[in-house]
Amino acid sequence: QEFENGKPAHPAPNMSAQLDQTEEQQFKSFAEKSAARSAALKQKWENARKEKVVVEEETPEHFWDAFLPDVARLSDAAADARDEAAVLKLEIDIQGLREQIAKSASYLKPYDVKRATADAQRVADAIAEAKNRVAPKQKFGFKKGSFTFSKPAAAPPAPKAPKGPEVKATAPTEAAAPGVRGERGAVLVLADDVGPQATLEDLEDCVVFVPRSLQTLRLVKSARCHVFAQAVAGPMYVIHCADCHVRVMPRQLRIHDTTNTTFHVESASGPIIEACSDVRFAPYAATWNGAAPEANFKIKKDAWKDVKDFKWLKREKNPNWDVLEASAFLAEVPAA
Secondary structure (H helix, E strand, O other): OOEEOOEEOOOOOOHHHHHHHHHHHHHHHHHHHHHHHHHHHHHHHHHHHHHHHHHHHOOHHHHHHHHHHHHHHHHHHHHHOOOHHHHHHHHHHHHHHHHHHHHHOOOOOHHHHHHHHHHHHHHHHHHHHHHHHHOOOOEEEEOOOOOEEEOOOOOOOOOOOOOOOOEEEOOOOOOOOOEEEOOEOOEEEOOOOOOOEEEEEOOEOOEEEEOOOEOEEEEEOOEOOEEEEEEEEEEEEEEOOEOOEEEEEEEEEEEEOOEEEEEEEOOOOOOEEEOOEEEEEEOOOEEEOOEOOOOOOOOOOOHHHOOEEOOOOOOOOOOOEEEOOHHHOOOOOOOO
16 A cells, blocks of 8 residues: 555545445345246246146036036926927037036046936937927928838838838947948938937948938948938038938038949039049939928029039049939839
């Protein structure tokens, strides 16, 4: 240290001011870290609270609290149903009830699943009884031909044949989409408790009647079958089929990988085919209760022959499909 006149030549820096500044920086850093830790802790508590709610919802108690009131409500509504519109709504609602069971099966015990399925089936039976009460039984006949198909309260009799085929009422299965599967040489009537979406799969030499409107209809991997259906509010899909006859009134008809099959159809737009060969089209030619089915969409005139083939882009006539002459219309229901 150098001194001039008894005083330091270079005064020492203000240590007190430096300490105050350092302490202020340390305090500010501590406050920021504390605030960050507090925010992280609050977020952790919030996440834990949300996770706890999800876990509480996935319990048998929560399922039954939601499921049983729906069962009671639909059962009462089925008993009070007085028109076909009410029954149609119930048929859609019962599908929602079954979906509740399917979505909850991962955390329900087998006994709970079995009990819930039985409850849903009782509701479906009540809805079927309501439909029988308010809706007249359908009759089926061709516009050209003398055959009439009647469906009494029990399963209908088979068309006359040397050996009458067995007539089976179909019912949905829990393992797959509702519909009919794996039948051979049978006359089938789609059961009332099958929901608005139905699948006909792996059928051979069968005659199938669908005596009511649906939302969606699928015909898959079937051969030598005759399908007589009413209106379909959505699409009908025909996939991997051969040597079949189909009469249907869908909003849209989509056909894939199908050969030697005839379609009598009325729809809102032209049929769409892909990877098909030797498919034929004609107007819808069937009556139910003496009249054509009523569709809840606008039928486009001559849409049945406005066929679109995604795999045929040439200007020449498409060899994969043709128009069926009226003289070739089937006039009698075949025996299965």
